[in-house]
Amino acid sequence: MAATRHTSQRISLLMLVLASVTIITLDYHGEASRAIGHVRDAFADAVSPLQRGVQAVLHPLGDIVSAPFHYGELQTENDQLRAEIGALSRELNSQSYASNLEREVQDLSNVPFAGNLPVLPAEVIAPATSNFQPTIEIELGSSGGVAVGMPVISDKGLIGSVTGVSGSTATVLLISDPRQMIEVADLAGDRFSLKGEGPGRPLQLSSFGATGRRPKVGTLLVTEGQINDEPASAYPAGLGVGTVVSSRSLPGGIVTGTVQPLADLGDLQIVGVVQWPPTA
Amino acid sequence: MSMSLPSWMRLGAVVLAALLVQVCVLDQIVVFGAHPDAMVLLAAAAGILGGPVRGAIVGFGAGLAADLAVRLPYGLSALTFTLVGFGAAYLATAAAGRDLPGSRIVLVVTVAVGGTLLYGLIGAVLGQPGMVSSALGGALVTVGLGAVVLGPVALVALRWVLAPSAGPAGLSVPHGGSASA
Numbered sequence: 001m002a003a004t005r006h007t008s009q010r011i012s013l014l015m016l017v018l019a020s021v022t023i024i025t026l027d028y029h030g031e032a033s034r035a036i037g038h039v040r041d042a043f044a045d046a047v048s049p050l051q052r053g054v055q056a057v058l059h060p061l062g063d064i065v066s067a068p069f070h071y072g073e074l075q076t077e078n079d080q081l082r083a084e085i086g087a088l089s090r091e092l093n094s095q096s097y098a099s100n101l102e103r104e105v106q107d108l109s110n111v112p113f114a115g116n117l118p119v120l121p122a123e124v125i126a127p128a129t130s131n132f133q134p135t136i137e138i139e140l141g142s143s144g145g146v147a148v149g150m151p152v153i154s155d156k157g158l159i160g161s162v163t164g165v166s167g168s169t170a171t172v173l174l175i176s177d178p179r180q181m182i183e184v185a186d187l188a189g190d191r192f193s194l195k196g197e198g199p200g201r202p203l204q205l206s207s208f209g210a211t212g213r214r215p216k217v218g219t220l221l222v223t224e225g226q227i228n229d230e231p232a233s234a235y236p237a238g239l240g241v242g243t244v245v246s247s248r249s250l251p252g253g254i255v256t257g258t259v260q261p262l263a264d265l266g267d268l269q270i271v272g273v274v275q276w277p278p279t280a
Numbered sequence: 281m282s283m284s285l286p287s288w289m290r291l292g293a294v295v296l297a298a299l300l301v302q303v304c305v306l307d308q309i310v311v312f313g314a315h316p317d318a319m320v321l322l323a324a325a326a327g328i329l330g331g332p333v334r335g336a337i338v339g340f341g342a343g344l345a346a347d348l349a350v351r352l353p354y355g356l357s358a359l360t361f362t363l364v365g366f367g368a369a370y371l372a373t374a375a376a377g378r379d380l381p382g383s384r385i386v387l388v389v390t391v392a393v394g395g396t397l398l399y400g401l402i403g404a405v406l407g408q409p410g411m412v413s414s415a416l417g418g419a420l421v422t423v424g425l426g427a428v429v430l431g432p433v434a435l436v437a438l439r440w441v442l443a444p445s446a447g448p449a450g451l452s453v454p455h456g457g458s459a460s461a
Contacts, residue, residue, distance in 0.1 A: 009366075012333045016340045016362045023344075023355030024406065036354045043348040047303050054304040126307055130350040131314040131396070131419035132403060132411050164351050171351055178410035198415040199313045266313075 041166035044137070048169045052125050052139060117236060119153070119272040120145055125169065134174040134199045136160075136268055141168045149234065151223075151274045157240035157262030158182070158223065159271060170273070174265050175203065175241070183233060184221040184241050188213065191224060194241060194259055200266065202245055207255035214255040219244040221259060236276045283334065283442070290441045291338060298322055298437075299345045306426070312418030316426020317396065319346040321434035323361040324391035324427075327368025328384060329435065330442045335365030338438070353406060360402055364395035388431035389424050396423045 026032035122140035129135065140146050142165045150162045152172045160180065164171035175182060177196040182203075185191050190213055194203040205215075215221070221244065225237025240262050247257030298318045306316045322342040327335025343358030350357075368391040375383060396419055403411035 009332045013336050013362070013366050016336050017359060020340065020343070020355045020359035020362055023358060024353050027354040040348055040351075040354075047300065047349075050300065051304050055308060126303070127310055128315070129303065129307055130352055131317070131415075131423070132400060132408070133350065133352060135351065173351075178413075196410070198410055198413045201414070 037164070040164065044164075044166040044169045044171075045141075048125065048137075048139065048166075051137070055125055118275040120275065121270060121272050122146075122170075123270055124268050128199075129171075134176045134196075134265070135163070136172050136174065136271075138170050138172060138271060138273070139168070140273060141166050141170050143167050145275060146170045146273050149277075151235050151239060151276055153239060153272045153274060154263040154268060154270075155272075156264070157242070158235065159261070159263045159265060159268065161234060162273065172271070174199075175261060176201065176265055182235065182241060183224040185224045186215050186219050186221055190215065192221065192255070194221070202258040202260050203242055205244065205247065205255070205257040205259050207253075214247045214249050215244045215257070217244055217246065236274065239274070283337075284444070287441055287443075291341065294437045294441050295322065295338075295342050295345050298342070298434075299349065302346070303349050311422045311425065313415055314419035314422040316430060317392065317423045318426075318430055318434070319343070319357065320361060320364060320392050320395045320399075320423065321388060321427055321430055322438065323365040324368045324388045324395065325431070325434040325438040326442070327365040327391070328372040328387055329438050330369070332366045332369035334442065335367075335369045336362045337365070338441075339363070339365030352403065352408060356403055356406065356408075357399065360395060360399040363398060364391060367391065367394070384435060385428065385431045388434065389427040392427040392431070393420050393424045396420055 027036050120140060122138040122144075124136050125139045126137040129137065138146075138152075146162055146165050148162050148165055151158060152160050152162060158175060160172045160174040160177075162170050163173040173180060175194070175196055176199050178198065180194075180196045182194045183191065184194055191208050192205050192215070193208065194205055197204050205221075207214075221241050223233070223235040223237060223239040223241060225233050225235065242259040242261045245258045245260050247255060249255055298321075302318045306318055309315055319342045323335060323339030326338030330338070339361035340358050343361035344355075346357040346361070347354045368387065371391060372384075372387055375387060397416070400411045400416050400419075
């Protein structure tokens with residue numbers, strides 16, 4: 001009797017595991033993947049008004065809950081903030097929060113490194129929805145001109161690229177994700193690649209093959225853009241990405257190192273989607 | 281004992297409510313770079329209260345719902361939570377007879393942390409980069425802390441879902457043996 005029950009349980013488990021594996025397999029291929037994408041987009045559209053409302057009401061709650069776990073970090077921040085209080089209070093006297101936000105959006109639209117490319121400002125409505133993928137949700141979707149593959153910037157520099165779009169929202173995969181590989185160059189023209197190493201960690205720098213020079217600490221790295229006949233780049237040239245924190249030469253002339261992103265990827269409120277044609 | 285139509289309806293309502301709470305509220309609470317996970321708790325609580333088959337079924341459903349909100353392979357959560365629900369029942373069976381106060385909460389927390397680790401490992405096996413990294417430690421701690429707070433709520437919700445109904449039984453699900461008898 002017990003043996004029969006155990007067999008029945010295992011058969012049930014096997015069927016559900018097979019169903020899951022089938023769904024995963026379908027998601028990796030063609031039409032089914034697109035259909036799943038549509039369902040996900042519809043879900044994002046449906047919950048985004050609720051997300052936006054709850055975010056507006058409960059935003060301080062998240063900070064209150066998070067605060068006790070980041071006490072040391074907060075103490076350092078507190079010292080810095082005290083130093084800024086004077087300047088900020090003067091600013092607050094002359095400008096309201098709304099006009100500050102408006103100015104932030106305006107700054108974003110005039111980011112010099114984005115050149116003449118149109119930048120669509122968007123508010124961040126949610127942080128990462130998965131603990132295994134550093135993303136943000138923004139309140140601008142395909143109806144606002146956003147498409148998969150477009151680069152996303154803050155007023156400091158590149159923060160990621162669009163990986164999913166619904167009608168009214170978009171998902172941005174941050175540059176700290178290991179799926180992100182960015183071709184960059186320093187002012188001397190030396191080319192490197194940057195790879196995400198996870199949230200809160202610097203980007204990993206490596207050279208394309210053997211190179212004579214290694215970048216100095218503090219060197220600014222910008223996106224390289226398209227070069228001659230090479231395949232179209234995912235990013236336009238000249239977007240600031242980060243500064244070199246460390247670098248070293250390995251035997252054979254290979255250069256490795258770490259790079260700190262220019263933007264604070266953990267504190268994004270207003271971002272800009274650069275209308276750069278996504279790669280085919 | 282089978283799962284009646286009202287139980288299925290209650291399950292749908294609980295999964296939907298948990299998903300909305302996850303997406304709208306819990307995702308905003310970031311501690312150590314991660315947020316609490318309500319969906320894995322449903323699978324864990326179902327396994328502990330309803331046995332392996334119900335645990336697996338609830339885990340599968342909760343996983344499919346959870347996968348709607350993320351941009352990782354669809355079905356990854358369903359696969360993980362199916363195993364979580366099934367495994368939770370066996371852990372509960374092993375712990376039966378040592379019914380200490382709070383033992384179910386300890387079980388829920390253990391299973392939730394184990395489920396998060398399993399999610400990362402299966403993701404890595406499927407070729408997803410960055411699934412097993414230093415960030416995983418933060419996720420395990422935060423999911424564990426979240427399970428301490430939300431675990432009792434999940435147990436209450438699943439007890440309500442799995443409660444026998446007065447009416448006639450509807451869609452039949454083979455009973456997998458309750459660990460909580």
